[in-house]
Amino acid sequence: MLSIKDLSYSFKNEGKSNPIFKQLSLDVKSGEFVSVIGASGSGKSTFFKLITGLLEPDQGDIMVEGQKTGKRLGSIGYMPQKDLLLPWRTVLENVLLPLEVTKEHKQARIPEIREWLSRFGLAEYEKAYPNELSGGMKQRVAFLRTLMTGRDLLLLDEPFGALDSLTKRNMHSWLLDLWGELKKTVLFITHDLEEAILLSDRIYLLQDTGIKEMKVTLPRPRSSQLIYQSEFITMRKELEWLIHNES
């Protein structure tokens, strides 16, 4: 689905170049949920901008669905860190935005969107404006908007990073419930280890020295109660060990 080979990128600032990725490679298979963990400043967001096509790598290839396309913009569903809902549009109008961009027929999709909204617990908020929604709701609307791009590969950039821990917990349960039937591939950025283990099939650790991979062997379907079980805690220890032995 997504394959990155020997990617290098550096920030150029007043003639000085400041490398943040060197020879970075990773693969995401169709239907996988893969997390990328990195401390703040490890260039996570830059990494996502490279994948979406907002930035171009200095060296290396980024292939989406096996194609080394020149134009990646528009081929990936991107959900930014902030919800970025347009404050002057209602929930429904915000969700329709990707369809307007690709000039699809909106009216035909509205019943489908209504159904999604009710499954997301937003049925009564169709005509509400973003400032009338709670943080969790905004994030769900933003997620639905990302789904409406119709892309198979979704890039989620710390989508729950700004939420309080209770809301975050609810969003995890919600996403786990949804995952089975979504039939999407997800690349998920986070700095929350628990979140990464709970949601992912595989985890990549992004560090100065390179990239490390860890498989999450917990069976699906999962529930958010999993975090209290011993297998989960073992995985978490393993992950922390990986992080500390890297640096």
Add this chain to the structure above:
Amino acid sequence: MKARLKKWTEEYGLFLLVVILLVSGWEWIVRQGIIPSFILPAPSAVWGALLENKQLLFEEHLPATLKEVLIGFCLSVIGGLILGVAMHFSRSIEKVLYPFLVISQTVPLIAISPIFIMWFGYSIWSKIAVTILTAFFPIVVSTYDGLKTGGHEYRELLLTMGANRWTIFKKIQIPMALPAIFSGLKMSVVYCVVGATIGEWLGASEGLGYFSRRMSGNLKADAVFASIFLLSMLGIVLFLFIGLLEKQVLKNKNRFN
């Protein structure tokens, strides 16, 4: 109804009280003979002059000024928006135009107006030219700056959806620029009244500026004040009208928190 009245009093009550005090003080000073009435006419005398000349003022001069203001404002809006958008889209246009825009505002109006009279004569167009010169600048600047404001992250989001420049302009930049554009329009419409008055002052056969100039020549201070009062009312009404329009258009757009 009662609640609305209360809110209204809270909002404007203090202002009205001060106005009443000022006007009464003014009236008292003139009546006491502290300031002679040909220098500062009493408010009652101004009101009297307004009523005395009401036919002339309301049927001839006010419509003439209003016409200049409206034509000048419409042309400024059209031109200002086009220039602002063009500068937004093309860096070279911006680089060429911006200095000219600033120069156009540093030229003293009083000095350049005779040139307009030479070009357009005493026709309405000499007044409209002065009006446009004063009024288009805030529109260009507010449009240009408004289109630049923020929205960087929204732009990136739409790019990842595959949007082109025009779609981003339509869906993000215009709505985000509207509050700034409306501020520009409000300033501009007030400047229009100023511009039209200056134009009339320098050469006209009708209009409130022409009227006040003629009256000042006759040392009729009360009539000068009456026309000033009307001009300021005209500015206020136009300003409020744009404000109302802004409220309607931005009903959901000012939900930026």
